[in-house]
Amino acid sequence: MANEEKVTGKVLDRKIAARLLTYVRPYRKLFVIALTLTILQAVLSPLEPILFQYLLDNQIPQGDIAGLRNMIFLIIAVVIAQAIVMYGNTYLTNWLGQSIIRDIRVQVFDHILKLKLKYFDKTPIGKLQTRTINDVETLNDVFTSGLVRIVGELLQLAAILAAMFYVSWKLTLAVLVTLPLLIFATSIFKNKVKVAFQKVRTAVSEMNTFLQEHLTGMQIIHIFNREKVEMDRFREINKRHRKAHLNTVLYYSIFYPVIEIISALTLGILVWYGAGRVVQSELQFGELVAFIMFQSMFFRPIRLLADQFNILQMGMVSAERIFIVLDTQEMIPNNGTIRELSGESHESLIEFQNVTFAYNEPEWVLKDISFKVKSGEKVALVGATGSGKSTIINLISRFYEIQEGNILINGKDIQSYHLDYLRQLTGIVLQEVFLFSGSIYDNITLNNPDIPLETVIEAAKRVGAHNFISRLPNDYHYEVQERGSTLSLGQRQLIAFARVLIYDPQILILDEATANIDTESEEIIQMAIDQVMSGRTSIIIAHRLSTIQKADNILVLHKGKLMESGNHQELLKQEGLYYQLHQMQFAATE
Numbered sequence: 294m295a296n297e298e299k300v301t302g303k304v305l306d307r308k309i310a311a312r313l314l315t316y317v318r319p320y321r322k323l324f325v326i327a328l329t330l331t332i333l334q335a336v337l338s339p340l341e342p343i344l345f346q347y348l349l350d351n352q353i354p355q356g357d358i359a360g361l362r363n364m365i366f367l368i369i370a371v372v373i374a375q376a377i378v379m380y381g382n383t384y385l386t387n388w389l390g391q392s393i394i395r396d397i398r399v400q401v402f403d404h405i406l407k408l409k410l411k412y413f414d415k416t417p418i419g420k421l422q423t424r425t426i427n428d429v430e431t432l433n434d435v436f437t438s439g440l441v442r443i444v445g446e447l448l449q450l451a452a453i454l455a456a457m458f459y460v461s462w463k464l465t466l467a468v469l470v471t472l473p474l475l476i477f478a479t480s481i482f483k484n485k486v487k488v489a490f491q492k493v494r495t496a497v498s499e500m501n502t503f504l505q506e507h508l509t510g511m512q513i514i515h516i517f518n519r520e521k522v523e524m525d526r527f528r529e530i531n532k533r534h535r536k537a538h539l540n541t542v543l544y545y546s547i548f549y550p551v552i553e554i555i556s557a558l559t560l561g562i563l564v565w566y567g568a569g570r571v572v573q574s575e576l577q578f579g580e581l582v583a584f585i586m587f588q589s590m591f592f593r594p595i596r597l598l599a600d601q602f603n604i605l606q607m608g609m610v611s612a613e614r615i616f617i618v619l620d621t622q623e624m625i626p627n628n629g630t631i632r633e634l635s636g637e638s639h640e641s642l643i644e645f646q647n648v649t650f651a652y653n654e655p656e657w658v659l660k661d662i663s664f665k666v667k668s669g670e671k672v673a674l675v676g677a678t679g680s681g682k683s684t685i686i687n688l689i690s691r692f693y694e695i696q697e698g699n700i701l702i703n704g705k706d707i708q709s710y711h712l713d714y715l716r717q718l719t720g721i722v723l724q725e726v727f728l729f730s731g732s733i734y735d736n737i738t739l740n741n742p743d744i745p746l747e748t749v750i751e752a753a754k755r756v757g758a759h760n761f762i763s764r765l766p767n768d769y770h771y772e773v774q775e776r777g778s779t780l781s782l783g784q785r786q787l788i789a790f791a792r793v794l795i796y797d798p799q800i801l802i803l804d805e806a807t808a809n810i811d812t813e814s815e816e817i818i819q820m821a822i823d824q825v826m827s828g829r830t831s832i833i834i835a836h837r838l839s840t841i842q843k844a845d846n847i848l849v850l851h852k853g854k855l856m857e858s859g860n861h862q863e864l865l866k867q868e869g870l871y872y873q874l875h876q877m878q879f880a881a882t883e
Contacts, residue, residue: 306609306613309609309612309613309616310609312612312616313432313435313608313612316393316396316397317389317393317436319396320389320392320393323385323388323389324389326385327382327385327386327389328444330378330381330382330385331382331442331444331445331448332445332448333378334375334378334379334382334445334449335445335448335449335451335452336452337371337374337375337378338375338449338452338453338590339452339453339455339456339457339587339590340371341368341371341372341375341586342456342582342583342584342586342587342590343456343460343583344364344367344368344371345368345579345582345583345586346460346577346579346580346582346583347364347579348361348364348365348368348579349577349578349579349582350577350578350579350580351579352364382445386436386437386442387437389436389437390432390433390434390435390436390437391433393432393433393436394429394430394432394433394436397429397432397615398425398426398429400619401424401425401429401615401618401619402425404618404619404621405421405425405618407624408621408623408624409623409624409625409692409693409694410687410692410693411623411652411693412621412623414652417502417505417506418502418505418506419498419499419500419501419502419503419504419505419506420498420501420502421618422501422502422505423494423497423498423501423502424614424615424618427494427497427498427501427611428494428611428612428614428615429611429615431494431607431608431611432608432611432612432615434604434607434608435604435605435608435609435612442597442601443598443601443602443605446594446597446598446601447594447598449590449594450591450594450595450598453587453590453591453594454591456587457584457587457591460580460583460584460587461576461580461584463566463570464563464566464567464576464580464581464584465584467562467563467566467567468559468562468563468584468587468588468591470559470562471555471558471559471562474555474558475552475555475592475595478548478551478552478555479548479595479598482544482547482548483602483603483606485540485544486541486544486545486603487603487606487607489537489540489541489544490541490603490606490607490610491607491610492533492537492540493534493537493538493541494607494610494611494614495537496530496533496534496537497534499530499533499534500530500531500534503526503527503530507523507527549596552592552595552596555592556588556589556592559588559592560585560588560589563581563584563585563588564581564585567580567581567584568581625691625692625694625712626708627711627712627713628708629707629708629709629710629711629712629714629715630709630711631705631709631710631711631714632710632711632714633714634702634703634718634799640665640667640704641665641666641667641668641701641704642666642667642668642670642702642703642799642800642830643665643666643689643700643701643702643800643830643832644664644665644666644699644700644701644704645662645663645664645665645685645698645699645700646663646698646699646700646701647661647662647663647697647698647699648661648662648663648688648695648697648698648699648700649661649662649695649696649697649698650684650688650693650695650696650697651696652684652693654696657853658681658684658853659681659684659685659688659695659853660853660854661698661854662681662685662698662853662854662855663698663855664848664855664858666830666832666846667830667845668830669828669829669830670830670831670845670846671826671830671831671833671843671844671845671846672831672832672833672844672845672846672847672848673832673833673834673835673841673844673846673847673848674686674832674833674834674847674848674850675834675835675836675838675841675847675848675849675850675871675874676849676850676851677851679852680850680851680852680853681850681852681853682804682834682850683804683834685832686721686802686804686832686834688700689707689719689800689802689832690715690716690719690721691707691708691712691715691716702715702718717796717798718798718799718800719798719799719800719801719802720793720796720797720798720800720801720802720825721793721802721803721804722786722789722790722793722801722802722803722804722825723789723804723805724804724805726782726785726786726788726789728773728780728785728788730772730773730774731772731773732767732769732770732771732772732773733762733765733768733769733770733771733773733788734746734749734769734770736773736788736792737749737752737753737769737788737791737792737795738792738795739792744795746769748795749769749791749795750769752791752794752795753769753787753791755791755794755821755824756787756790756791756794756820756821756824756825757787757817757820757821758784758787758788758790758791758821761784761787783817783818786818786821787817787818787821790818790821790822790824790825793825794824794825798829799829799830800829800830800831800832801825801826801829801830801831801832802831802832802833802834803822803831803832803833803834803835804834805834805835805836819840837878838861838871838874838875838878839878841861842861843861844860844861845860846858846859846860847859847860847861847864847871849864849869849870849871849874851870856869856870857869857870857871
């Protein structure tokens with residue numbers, strides 16, 4: 294992707310590895326047990342060939358039937374012990390890995406929730422999905438097939454090599470003759486697969502972003518008949534994803550046969566040299582059989598190690614990407630301590646003092662804006678699209694930080710309020726109501742178990758939503774589909790009003806709440822608006838001026854500047870910008 298983070302791609306970055314190990318701390322006892330089982334498994338590995346050697350060189354030539362039987366039982370016991378240790382090790386490492394990625398995934402999502410909206414304005418959602426799901430899942434392999442397994446394979450190699458030298462150093466050298474070839478092939482494979490895996494991760498992130506955007510905007514695709522064009526684009530992305538995966542398959546399909554050839558060559562050298570020594574009575578037959586078993590056991594961990602190092606490397610890449618998200622500190626500072634409005638009633642509940650703001654400097658959206666909203670007052674914001682109306686409501690709740698000026702709540706700067714309390718003060722009903730998958734009850738309460746159903750029903754009745762909800766299957770437990778697609782716009786708006794009423798904010802903000810509502814539904818919606826505005830300080834954004842004529846004060850914005858203010862009649866008498874807007878809408882209606 295064009296905006297993919299730059300990562301080092303090191304096989305083992307010490308800082309990243311050390312940071313990953315901090316997630317092991319809560320499970321360190323379990324980690325120690327898993328590591329102990331890994332060491333035990335490595336120690337048990339060379340016992341089987343040594344026991345077979347002893348059996349072939351002692352019990353069988355001597356005809357010791359009792360000793361032969363005991364040795365067979367001992368070999369069986371070793372095999373069973375290996376199986377038990379392997380089972381315990383596999384289960385514990387996977388349990389450990391799943392527990393750790395659960396903790397990391399929760400931490401990543403919790404961190405994302407705290408990021409300010411500006412971060413999401415410039416970061417693709419599909420990219421964050423990849424970090425939270427795919428990259429975190431890759432880390433599971435680091436703990437289950439990476440660190441512990443690599444330690445196990447290295448210990449097993451060391452144990453096998455030590456046993457081989459103990460039995461016969463000459464045969465050991467015969468086995469190690471092809472080791473340079475093995476190291477060379479493994480090095481090339483590791484480097485090639487590293488690049489291929491990085492391309493796979495990039496392709497997955499690109500695909501997630503594309504799917505998220507297009508599934509969300511499916512209506513636009515259908516409206517403009519873009520199905521074929523977007524399908525062709527998806528084929529290209531999928532083609533890159535497929536090509537990246539096939540490259541990894543290609544390298545594996547070459548590497549494993551090469552390893553098998555080198556292993557077969559090593560076995561040929563071992564048999565050729567060892568058989569000659571057996572014929573010349575310089576070597577016992579049991580030693581040769583043991584070394585054939587050793588040779589097979591020696592190459593297996595080397596073959597696996599190449600794969601484990603690639604898993605570890607991809608885990609490092611995923612971990613680095615995850616830590617980039619976790620290290621992102623694009624958050625609204627929450628240093629305020631005020632958690633309640635003071636008992637003293639200030640002249641104005643909300644006050645903007647010479648506020649200047651830009652989402653991206655120096656493209657100023659608001660320019661030196663000043664106004665006051667008294668407690669209980671109903672204030673309307675009007676103006677053309679892009680005049681700064683929605684920006685003002687974003688600033689009241691500190692979704693964005695202003696560059697110049699001050700915003701006061703009850704006479705105190707909003708930065709002195711604790712962020713949680715500040716946002717509890719405001720309730721917002723947007724033009725596009727977002728409903729989550731789940732029941733109507735869950736959407737009204739936002740999954741707050743402390744709000745009883747009776748309270749929800751009472752709120753729904755007050756805003757006029759109870760009638761349509763009670764007619765739905767399972768009424769308040771009716772499962773709405775994703776984004777509330779099974780409900781009409783008016784029904785979704787009524788649910789949004791019930792949601793606001795439940796949380797009882799002191800400041801109500803309506804952002805084009807009736808813009809997309811049909812005439813039949815508008816009367817019900819207007820009644821709901823009257824209910825939720827009762828006794829609250831309200832700020833209303835509306836294009837239809839007929840809906841705000843009863844507002845106590847109307848602020849007219851134009852290109853980020855406050856041009857006029859006053860009630861409906863006062864503004865009409867001025868025959869300024871508001872008068873022009875009113876005349877245009879009146880003419881359109883006529």
